[in-house]
Amino acid sequence: EIVLTQSPGTLSLSPGERATLSCRASQSVSSSYLAWYQQKPGQAPRLLIYGASSRATGIPDRFSGSGSGTDFTLTISRLEPEDFAVYYCQQYGSSQGVYTFGQGTKLEIK
Amino acid sequence: QLQLQESGPGLVKPSETLSLTCTVSGGSISSSSYYWGWIRQPPGKGLEWIGSIYYSGSTYYNPSLKSRVTISVDTSKNQFSLKLSSVTAADTAVYYCARHVLVVALPDWFDPWGQGTLVTVSS
Numbered sequence: 001e002i003v004l005t006q007s008p009g010t011l012s013l014s015p016g017e018r019a020t021l022s023c024r025a026s027q028s029v030s031s032s033y034l035a036w037y038q039q040k041p042g043q044a045p046r047l048l049i050y051g052a053s054s055r056a057t058g059i060p061d062r063f064s065g066s067g068s069g070t071d072f073t074l075t076i077s078r079l080e081p082e083d084f085a086v087y088y089c090q091q092y093g094s095s096q097g098v099y100t101f102g103q104g105t106k107l108e109i110k
Numbered sequence: 111q112l113q114l115q116e117s118g119p120g121l122v123k124p125s126e127t128l129s130l131t132c133t134v135s136g137g138s139i140s141s142s143s144y145y146w147g148w149i150r151q152p153p154g155k156g157l158e159w160i161g162s163i164y165y166s167g168s169t170y171y172n173p174s175l176k177s178r179v180t181i182s183v184d185t186s187k188n189q190f191s192l193k194l195s196s197v198t199a200a201d202t203a204v205y206y207c208a209r210h211v212l213v214v215a216l217p218d219w220f221d222p223w224g225q226g227t228l229v230t231v232s233s
Contacts (some may be wrong), residue, residue, distance in 0.1 A: 032213060032214070033213075033216075033218055035218070035220075037220075043225075044206055044208075044222075044224060044225055044226050045206075045220075045223055046222075047219055047221035047222070050211075050218065051213075051218075056221060088157055090219070090220070092216065092217075092218065094216075096173060098172055099147075099159040099162075099172075099217075100159065101156055101157040101158070102156070103156045104156050
């Protein structure tokens with residue numbers, strides 16, 4: 001089974017700063033099947049990025065995704081107060097037929 | 111705007127079967143472009159995919175849960191359902207339903223999600 005490891009576990013930044021979140025896979029992942037989600041307390045996850053780099057409908061352009069193979073990145077160019085949340089990456093592992101999520105990165109206000 | 115809503119008991123006894131239903135509104139569950147999935151999140155922990163179903167009844171299940179999971183669909187009611195048997199305290203979680211978007215014949219990302227429902231396994 002492919003394991004997704006997100007780093008850092010917690011990221012402390014201030015509004016206006018740039019955030020860089022990492023998602024590393026234990027085996028190569030098809031970029032087509034790499035997504036990012038944002039989850040705020042008490043809410044369901046919200047899709048941000050699919051296909052590693054395509055923004056979902058309604059997602060501000062300060063959010064961007066990149067990467068390929070085993071290393072993927074979610075970048076938030078200038079943090080807004082509403083961006084402080086937990087972020088998860090998700091992939092599909094064809095060999096086991098499993099959809100897995102990373103353990104999450106908590107983005108907190110410094 | 112597509113909306114999903116989970117429903118079902120919030121408390122299930124150990125060894126019994128957890129049953130949840132997801133009602134889809136604002137769109138048809140019979141669309142050829144989507145599967146429909148279940149994902150859970152234990153309190154304070156991360157997300158775990160349970161399984162997904164197509165309107166025709168075709169399913170994908172998480173191998174780690176496959177022996178205990180049944181997902182079914184009722185197109186006449188625009189609903190799909192989850193049954194998880196022989197539950198233990200480890201199955202206590204918020205259960206989400208979500209649309210699972212098809213890309214080149216395989217489900218890919220989840221969007222949108224229902225609000226989630228907390229199911230506690232306790233006697």
